[in-house]
Amino acid sequence: MKKLLIWPVLFVSMLLSSCENYLDVESYDRVSDENTIFDKASAETAVRGAYRSLASLNYSSGFQNTILQSGGDVRSLNNAQTDLNVINYDLRSDIGFLSTYWANFYNTINRANHVIEKVPLVNDVKLTPDLKNQLLGEAYFIRAYSYFDLARVFGNVQIFLTPTKVVADKLGVSKSSQAEVYAQVLADLNQAETFLPATVVRNRATKFTxxxxxxxxxxxxxxxxAAENDVNRILANTSYQLVKPFSLAAGTPESVLEFSYSVTDLNTGYGLWNTSNRQLEPKAVIHNLLNDPTVGGDRKILSVQNALGQFIGGIYPTNTSAAYGIRTAELYLIRAEARAKKANPDVAGALSDLNAVRARANVPNSTALTPEEITLAIENERRVEFALEPHRWFDIVRTGRAPVVYNLNDPNKYIFPIPAGEILADPALTQNPGYGN
Incomplete structure (x- = not known):
């Protein structure tokens, strides 16, 4: 009788564990349980798994689809109800993809937490102190990257700095404010900096990333x-440069951090743009900007018109093409914005950075003169430079321009609702304002 009672309990426990996506061990490079990191090979495998999780999270077709449509310059060819929810800024907490994004963020964070906790305890002569530090630095960076995106998508969220080994480990933790999450991101990046080497690697974390x-x-x-100073540190290294003519090619000085794919690990973003059943296309407004010689210049390759009059996005040539997490062009535009907005604006420096990006695309210099004009010109430049990359929505929200650009005056809509299932599962987790329960 005792055995008969135990089996239902075990079954329920297994269901809960699978729903949480925290203890899944799907293949050799996806390591998260407490016994799997015990030597050099398993430590390296765990970090590879964290990278794969980060890549699938930030550049999965679903996540890109949502953020690109939110940005307003890309439209869905599916016309599904959820697409309408996204473009009308009318998200509901019971929409399935929100649960997927939430789980993916925390799954990646949990993988990083396992590395951070267990790698220092590994006693293997093959795991040298330098390699151990590198793996730890990469884990801190991956956690920082994940929390940064989690906070800008969902706002106030829970912070977990130790591994989740059973479902109960993640219950009862109150949300931290977005500012507190950003502070944790900064702390993780500062910690990562102490561990990582100052080498140039395009698809792994280093001091430069x-x-x-x-x-x-x-x-x-x-x-x-601080933003200007960090960009200065990177651009002082000639390994990071703008590539002319404009091109999105892996392994070039244009790439600061890229996510790599292979025939056994395909870039799902490819299917958004380049298959017969493609899901997205650039809207006419961004196509026209990209194909205007005074605006898009050489960036016209990002949107081409086929014989049927359809606009085809040109970001991933193949299903193994790299996806870009951070590009050198973004660094120039970050520094330009920082120089234009700091207490004593550096107008000449801001224009120099802005025009460097424009010159690389064979576009005439900007005619902006004042810090305010330059700031708006930078916003417009980011729009075309990253036309098919998930930046536009976040740019408009962070600068407070959503009421003007999107006619979106409700600040509650600037972040997404926390998935309803998470609220139901954890009484300590409260819904974001404006989304009910």
């Missing part, structure tokens, strides 16, 4: 001087 993500974070925090 730390500086780049930290500069982006400083922009969100209106910390202009």
């Amino acid at each position: 730390v500086y780049a993500l930290r500069a982006r974070l400083h922009l969100y925090q209106s910390n202009w001087e």
Whole structure:
């Protein structure tokens, strides 16, 4: 009788664990349980798994689809109800993809937490102190990257800095404010900086990728001087340059952080643009901007018109093409914005950075003169430079321009609702304002 009672309990426990997506071990490079990191090979495998999780999270077709449509320059060819919810800024907490994004963020964070906790305890002569530090630095960076995106998508969220080993580990933790989450991101980046080497690697974290993500974070925090300083650190290295003519090619000086794919790990974003059943296309407004010689210049390759009059997005040539987390062009535009907005604006420096990006695309210099004009010109430049990358929505929200650009006056809509299932599962988790329960 005792055995008969135990089996239902075990079954329910297994269901809960699978729903949480925290203890899944799907393949050799997806390591998260407490016993799997025990030597050099398993430590490296765990970090590879965290990278794969980060890549699938930030550049999955679903996440890109949502953020690109929110940005207003890309439209869905599916006309599904959820697409209408996105473009009308009328998200509901019971929409399935929100649960997917939430779970993916925390799954990636949990993988990083396992590395951070367990790698220092590994006793393997093959795991040298330098390699151990590198793996730890990469885990801190991956956690920082994940929390940064989690906070800008959902706002106030829970912070977990230790591994979730059973479902109960994640219950009862109150949300932290978005500012507190950003502070944790900064702390993780600062910690990562102490561990990582100052080498140039395009698809893994180094000190330079730390500086780049930290500069982006400083922009969100209106910390202009710090943003400028971090960009200066990167651009002082000639390995990071604007590539002319404009091209999105992996492994070039244009790439600061890219996510790599292969025939066994395909870039799902490819299917958004380049298959017979493609899901997205650029709207006429962004197509026309990209194909205007005075605006888009060489960036016209991002949107071409076929014989049927359809607009085809040109960001991923193949299903193994790299996706860009951070590009050198973004660094120039971050520094330009920081220089224009700091207490004593550096107008000449801001224009120099803005025009460097424009010159690389064979576009005439900007005619902006004042800090305010330059700031708007930078916003417009980011729009075309990152036309098919998930930046536009976040840019408009962080600068407070959503009422003007999107006619969106309800600040509650600037972040997404927390998935209803998460609210039901954890009484300590409260819904974001404006979304009910």
